[in-house]
Amino acid sequence: MPTPLPAPYFIAASAKAAALAGLDPAVLAREDFVAVFSGNAVPPRSQPLSAVYSGHQFGHWAGQLGDGRAILLGELRGPAGPMELQLKGAGMTPYSRMGDGRAVLRSSIREFLCSEAMAALGIPTTRALMLTGSPQQVVRESIESAAVVTRMAPSFVRFGSFEHWHYRGKQEALRALADYVIRDFYPALRAAANPYLELLREVTRRTARMIAHWQAVGFMHGVMNTDNMSILGITLDYGPFGFMEAFDVDHICNHTDQGGRYSYSNQVPVGHWNCYALANALLPLIQDKEAAEAALDGYVDAYGDKFDELVRAKLGLTTKEKGDRALADAMFRLMHENRVDFTLFFRRLGALRVDVLDADRAEADAPLRDLFLDRPGYDAWAVDYRARLRREGSQDAARRAAMARVNPKYVLRNYLAQTAIEKAQNGDFSEVHRLLAILERPFDEQPENEAYAALPPDWASHLEVSCSS
Ligand code: AMP
Ligand code: MG
Numbered sequence: 358m359p360t361p362l363p364a365p366y367f368i369a370a371s372a373k374a375a376a377l378a379g380l381d382p383a384v385l386a387r388e389d390f391v392a393v394f395s396g397n398a399v400p401p402r403s404q405p406l407s408a409v410y411s412g413h414q415f416g417h418w419a420g421q422l423g424d425g426r427a428i429l430l431g432e433l434r435g436p437a438g439p440m441e442l443q444l445k446g447a448g449m450t451p452y453s454r455m456g457d458g459r460a461v462l463r464s465s466i467r468e469f470l471c472s473e474a475m476a477a478l479g480i481p482t483t484r485a486l487m488l489t490g491s492p493q494q495v496v497r498e499s500i501e502s503a504a505v506v507t508r509m510a511p512s513f514v515r516f517g518s519f520e521h522w523h524y525r526g527k528q529e530a531l532r533a534l535a536d537y538v539i540r541d542f543y544p545a546l547r548a549a550a551n552p553y554l555e556l557l558r559e560v561t562r563r564t565a566r567m568i569a570h571w572q573a574v575g576f577m578h579g580v581m582n583t584d585n586m587s588i589l590g591i592t593l594d595y596g597p598f599g600f601m602e603a604f605d606v607d608h609i610c611n612h613t614d615q616g617g618r619y620s621y622s623n624q625v626p627v628g629h630w631n632c633y634a635l636a637n638a639l640l641p642l643i644q645d646k647e648a649a650e651a652a653l654d655g656y657v658d659a660y661g662d663k664f665d666e667l668v669r670a671k672l673g674l675t676t677k678e679k680g681d682r683a684l685a686d687a688m689f690r691l692m693h694e695n696r697v698d699f700t701l702f703f704r705r706l707g708a709l710r711v712d713v714l715d716a717d718r719a720e721a722d723a724p725l726r727d728l729f730l731d732r733p734g735y736d737a738w739a740v741d742y743r744a745r746l747r748r749e750g751s752q753d754a755a756r757r758a759a760m761a762r763v764n765p766k767y768v769l770r771n772y773l774a775q776t777a778i779e780k781a782q783n784g785d786f787s788e789v790h791r792l793l794a795i796l797e798r799p800f801d802e803q804p805e806n807e808a809y810a811a812l813p814p815d816w817a818s819h820l821e822v823s824c825s826s
Contacts, residue, residue: 358405359396359428360448360458362491362503367391368466368781369789371473373797374484374509378442379435385487394507395489396428396447403431407450411524412517412584413634415618418524422517422584423452426460429513442486443513446505459495463778464826465504466789467769468595470777472508474769474796475592480570481563482592483510488789490781497825502782510591514538516635517584523638535642538588553642558652561632562659563590568628569663572621573671574765575601575699579611580824581619581627583634597822600768602813603696606689612823629656670763671703672742673756676749684745687738695729698812700768702728707760709739710753711746765799766810772817773809 372382384390392398399405407424428450430442445468446460460468465488472485486507493503514534522531539552546555567590571578578585579597587593599610606622614620619627636649643649668685669677692702705725713721719732722739729735746756769792777788795806803809 365395565659703764
């Protein structure tokens, strides 16, 4: 059962998430809904539960973990199909171990905003329905106040849920879990000769595609432990995540991750490694090691195909050419060497004009070119890029419009989240509301919000995020 919080209050709700669950967003701020979504009242017919799971943390087997502060209230049947509703931070559960079962306002604002921002970017993710707070004190590095995020997803089952029963040697429970996941979420696989093998194959592919999305938008999860990997291939558990600003392929967004296991570039092989951990847990059901290995090999192509497709769209290319990979690699190398802002670069690239006289090019390209210290390097790449665009007869206006639909103008930069957090800690939630509204339309020009697309200010270079939440 959730543990009540003193004086719970409404902070924010996502109307888009509410619609998915068939809820009227207008009711969410009502006292009775706030009571439910802060864990102070349990809705009729709800039988709250927390789930056990285990997992590999930073590459090491961690044994039993489980929902230490997450409580499932039940399922709502909205227009998008059944959605599970889960409170995060609603008090101790049988799996709280040394923890207090709570979540702080700071990290809850980050999870709430990022879930909805990722959804608006078209990236598979859990959703955030609602954010409530309480003056209850929570002790972390300093004393903070409590909050509860209501998350939504068709399922919160993790890779670690399977690892749990496998490592315990409980085959029947493992089978029951796999059968449940296949029946409810992968029904097309039921007819296969070996449904467990097909489950592995499909989860591997979905995971690879999800990570291709992350790489293409510069999202770093920060804690890709197997207990944070969704069996549906959706982004799960927002903690010390980050969006790439000055591009560095080795960037580590989680201050706690000193070895850089979950750096930007490592997300790709780590996603694959995590699928191996899942395969290992499913092997007693699959019973065919070679076939499981072949299914895991599917990761490489699923990732490569999706990433190439996304990058081609980011570059505004509508046809495929052999040299496209090299053109993109050269671009990423240049961005890395010059620490170019990831989001600004792609957004400005859309404004490039193909036909510009040689003499006018430096001026015409200035907004983009000025992001680079190595101007000759940029110029040389731009010659190749223009040549490539000419070969497919690319039209400036059409390409610009298409690129603006895939290269976001607004992402949840750390400093934006931090500003909203600091205001919220002083009782002003206006910036949370404003950021939610901006990030729900990340591809739109929003002239009144131009400042939210700007480079981080100097103070932001000292910002650090860690696992403490
Ligand atoms: P995370 O890094 O947030 O994915 O959490 C890893 C594990 O620690 C999960 O099993 C969480 O449920 C648990 N955990 C994290 N914070 C707390 C907390 N404050 N109280 C209880 N369990 C927690
Ligand atoms: Mg977790």
